[in-house]
Amino acid sequence: MSFETCKDVWVFIECFQGEPKSVGLELLGQGRKLADGLKQQLCAVVIGKDVDAAVKAAAEYGAEKVYVVKGDEYENYSADAYGHAFLKLCEKYDPNTILVGATVNGRDLGSKLAVSLHTGLTADCTALSVEEESGNVVWERPAFGGNLYAQILCSETRPQMGTCRPGAFKKGQPNPENKPEVIEENIHTPAEQIRTKVVEFIKAAEDQGMRLDEADVIVSGGRAMKNAENFAVLQELADVLGGTVGCSRAAVDAGWMPQSRQVGQTGSTVSPKIYFACGISGAVQHVAGMSESGTIVAINKDETAPIFEVADYCIVGDLFEVVPALVKELKARQQA
Amino acid sequence: MNPFDKNALETALQLKDAYGGKVVAIAMGPQQAKAVLREAISMGADEGYLVTDRAFGGSDTYATSYILSQAIEKLGPFDVIMGGKQAIDGDTGQTAPSIAEHLGATRLTYVLDLKAEGDKVIARRQVEEGIEVIETKFPVLCTATKESNKPRYATVSRKLYSLRCDIPELTIADFPDIDTTKIGLKGSPTKVKATFTPKRTATGVNIEGNSPAEMAGSLIDKLAEAKVL
Numbered sequence: 258m259s260f261e262t263c264k265d266v267w268v269f270i271e272c273f274q275g276e277p278k279s280v281g282l283e284l285l286g287q288g289r290k291l292a293d294g295l296k297q298q299l300c301a302v303v304i305g306k307d308v309d310a311a312v313k314a315a316a317e318y319g320a321e322k323v324y325v326v327k328g329d330e331y332e333n334y335s336a337d338a339y340g341h342a343f344l345k346l347c348e349k350y351d352p353n354t355i356l357v358g359a360t361v362n363g364r365d366l367g368s369k370l371a372v373s374l375h376t377g378l379t380a381d382c383t384a385l386s387v388e389e390e391s392g393n394v395v396w397e398r399p400a401f402g403g404n405l406y407a408q409i410l411c412s413e414t415r416p417q418m419g420t421c422r423p424g425a426f427k428k429g430q431p432n433p434e435n436k437p438e439v440i441e442e443n444i445h446t447p448a449e450q451i452r453t454k455v456v457e458f459i460k461a462a463e464d465q466g467m468r469l470d471e472a473d474v475i476v477s478g479g480r481a482m483k484n485a486e487n488f489a490v491l492q493e494l495a496d497v498l499g500g501t502v503g504c505s506r507a508a509v510d511a512g513w514m515p516q517s518r519q520v521g522q523t524g525s526t527v528s529p530k531i532y533f534a535c536g537i538s539g540a541v542q543h544v545a546g547m548s549e550s551g552t553i554v555a556i557n558k559d560e561t562a563p564i565f566e567v568a569d570y571c572i573v574g575d576l577f578e579v580v581p582a583l584v585k586e587l588k589a590r591q592q593a
Numbered sequence: 594m595n596p597f598d599k600n601a602l603e604t605a606l607q608l609k610d611a612y613g614g615k616v617v618a619i620a621m622g623p624q625q626a627k628a629v630l631r632e633a634i635s636m637g638a639d640e641g642y643l644v645t646d647r648a649f650g651g652s653d654t655y656a657t658s659y660i661l662s663q664a665i666e667k668l669g670p671f672d673v674i675m676g677g678k679q680a681i682d683g684d685t686g687q688t689a690p691s692i693a694e695h696l697g698a699t700r701l702t703y704v705l706d707l708k709a710e711g712d713k714v715i716a717r718r719q720v721e722e723g724i725e726v727i728e729t730k731f732p733v734l735c736t737a738t739k740e741s742n743k744p745r746y747a748t749v750s751r752k753l754y755s756l757r758c759d760i761p762e763l764t765i766a767d768f769p770d771i772d773t774t775k776i777g778l779k780g781s782p783t784k785v786k787a788t789f790t791p792k793r794t795a796t797g798v799n800i801e802g803n804s805p806a807e808m809a810g811s812l813i814d815k816l817a818e819a820k821v822l
Binding site for chain 1: 700702721727729812813
C-alpha cells in the first residue's frame with residue numbers, strides 16, 4: 258500500500274449474528290479523533306450475511322462512509338472469508354489507518370491483515386493520537402511487564418493498524434441524522450477457499466453473575482482475598498449496590514476466581530460507574546483494565562500500594578473490616 | 594514457561610497420546626530460553642529447538658512471527674502447530690495467528706480441544722458468546738487457552754532427561770533464504786517511540802476514621818455528595 262495515496266481511517270464493525278458488537282462503535286469515536294487529526298474521512302467496514310443493523314449503527318456513531326460486503330459465506334467469522342473480503346477492500350480503497358476490536362475474532366483478523374499487507378499492528382491500545390507533522394498514529398499501550406507504557410509508531414508502512422479492547426473507550430453520542438455514503442462491494446469468497454466451517458454453535462450458559470462489561474458497579478478482589486470463599490464478602494457489597502464481582506490476575510492464577518471475572522490487561526477492560534479495588538495492589542496491567550471507571554474506590558492495608566494513585570477515594574485499612582462495614586451501613590441507609 | 598503455552602503443549606501431548614507422532618517444542622529468544630525448552634521436554638515434548646540470533650533481536654510481532662514461521666518450515670512438516678493464546682502479561686495474542694498467515698496455514702485461535710475424524714479435524718473454539726464447533730483439515734495452527742486443559746506435571750525421569758538432552762540452536766545461518774528485511778529491529782514495522790511511567794497524580798480523597806464503621810459512613814457520605822450513589 259502506498260504512503261502517498263492511502264487515505265481514510267477505517268473501523269471494522271464486528272458483528273455477532275447480525276448484531277454489531279459495542280467495540281466497533283466505541284472505536285468509531287476514536288476513529289473520529291484520528292480522522293480529524295489526519296484530515297481524512299472516517300469509514301466503517303461491515304462484513305456479514307445480515308448487515309443492516311451494523312450499517313445503521315455505523316451511521317449513527319459517525320461513519321462518513323460505510324463499506325459493506327454481504328454474502329452467505331460471511332454468516333460466521335472465518336479468517337479465510339473475512340480476510341479475503343477485507344483485503345479486497347484494502348486493495349481497492351487503500352486505507353491509511355485500520356482500527357479493529359481486540360476480540361477473539363478481531364485479534365485473528367487484525368493479524369491476518371497486518372501480515373498480508375506487510376505492515377505493523379499494535380495490540381491492545383489504551384490511547385490513540387496523531388503525530389501531526391508525520392501523519393503517524395501514536396499507539397499507546399502498556400509495555401511488557403514493569404510499570405511502563407509504550408508509544409508505538411508504524412512509521413514506514415501503511416496502513417497503520419491497531420486493536421483496542423472492548424470497553425477501553427466509551428461510545429460517543431449516536432446521531433440518527435448522520436447519513437453516510439454506503440458502498441456495497443460485490444466480493445465473494447469461493448467455498449473452497451474457506452478452510453474452516455462452523456458446524457455447530459453452543460451458546461454460553463448464562464453467566465452466574467452479571468457480565469463485567471455491563472455492570473454499573475464492580476467490586477474486585479486481589480491477592481489479599483486469601484481464598485475463594487472470602488469473595489463472598491465482596492459479593493455482599495456487590496449485591497447491595499446491584500453490581501457484580503471482579504478480580505485481579507493474582508486471584509485467577511491462585512484458582513480462586515474464573516478467568517471470566519478477571520479485570521485487566523489479560524482479562525476484561527471495564528468502565529463501571531463505581532469500581533471498588535479491594536486488596537489489589539494496582540499493577541499497571543490491572544489499572545489498564547479499570548482506569549476508565551467513573552469513580553474508583555481503593556481499599557488496601559498498604560498505604561503505599563500504587564492503586565491509591567488512581568483511586569478517587571482511598572481507604573487505608575483491612576478490607577475484611579471495611580467491606581462488611583460498608584455493607585452494614587448501606588443496608589441501614591437503604592432501610593431508612 | 595508461559596501458562597498458556599503449557600496449555601498448548603498439553604494439547605499437543607494429548608494428541609500424541611491419542612494418535613502417535615512427535616511433539617517438537619520451538620522457542621525464540623536468548624540462551625536462557627533453553628530452560629523453557631527443557632521444561633517442555635520434561636513435560637513430554639520429544640525435542641526442543643531454540644531459535645536464537647542477534648539478528649533476530651528487537652523483532653516485533655510481525656518479524657517474530659515471520660522468523661518462527663521460517664523455523665517451522667525448516668523443522669516441519671507438521672500436522673498441528675500449537676501456541677498459547679497470548680503471553681501472560683502485556684502480550685498481543687497476535688503472534689500465533691500471524692505465524693499462520695506467514696505459513697499460509699489454516700488457523701483456529703482459542704481452541705478448547707481438537708480431535709481427528711478421518712482426514713477431518715473437529716475443534717471446539719471459545720468465542721465471547723459461546724463455543725463454536727469447527728470442522729477443518731490438517732495441517733492446522735491452533736492456540737490454546739487456560740480453559741483448554743490442565744497441563745501435566747513433569748515426571749522425574751523426564752526431568753532428568755531434559756537436563757542432559759541436547760537443545761539444538763537455529764541461527765540465521767540455518768535460514769539461507771530468509772528475507773533479512775523482515776527480521777529484527779530493522780525489519781519490524783512497529784517502532785517504540787517512547788516509554789513512560791503513567792503519570793499518576795494521586796488526587797484521591799483519603800477517607801479517614803477511627804473505626805471501619807466510621808470510614809464506611811464517611812465514604813458513603815462522600816459518594817452520595819458526588820451523586821455517585
